Amino acid sequence: MKKYHRTTITIPQETYQKLKILAALQNKSVSAFIRDLIQETIGVKKETKEAFPFGKYKLGVKDITREEIYQTYFKGKKYLLDTNVLIYSVDKASPFYAKAKKVIEIGIK
Secondary structure (H helix, E strand, C coil): CCCCCCCCCCCCHHHHHHHHHHHHHCCCCHHHHHHHHHHHHHCCCCCCCCCCCCCCCCCCCCCCCHHHHHHHHCCCCCCCCCHHHHHHHHCCCCCCHHHHHHHHHHHCC
């Protein structure tokens, strides 16, 4: 396990806002985005993680629309959820089914 050192930098608010946007576009936290930039700049090889096995799991239902999911599982209310959570919550064969259902149940109470 790598050890990390925390540090504080002071940057203008406008720079920070742009940084947050760039990090979000790469689906990274600001910390991870800055860490990757620094490692790239100084030539340090960055740590790689195994990619999620997309396509490995099949959805247990066919041709279900997002609107049908909202009507069936959320009683017509709309919530901002990750698409994967919605998919896993209706796919009982998914190894993430129970966790996805729990996220949804907690979120709609």
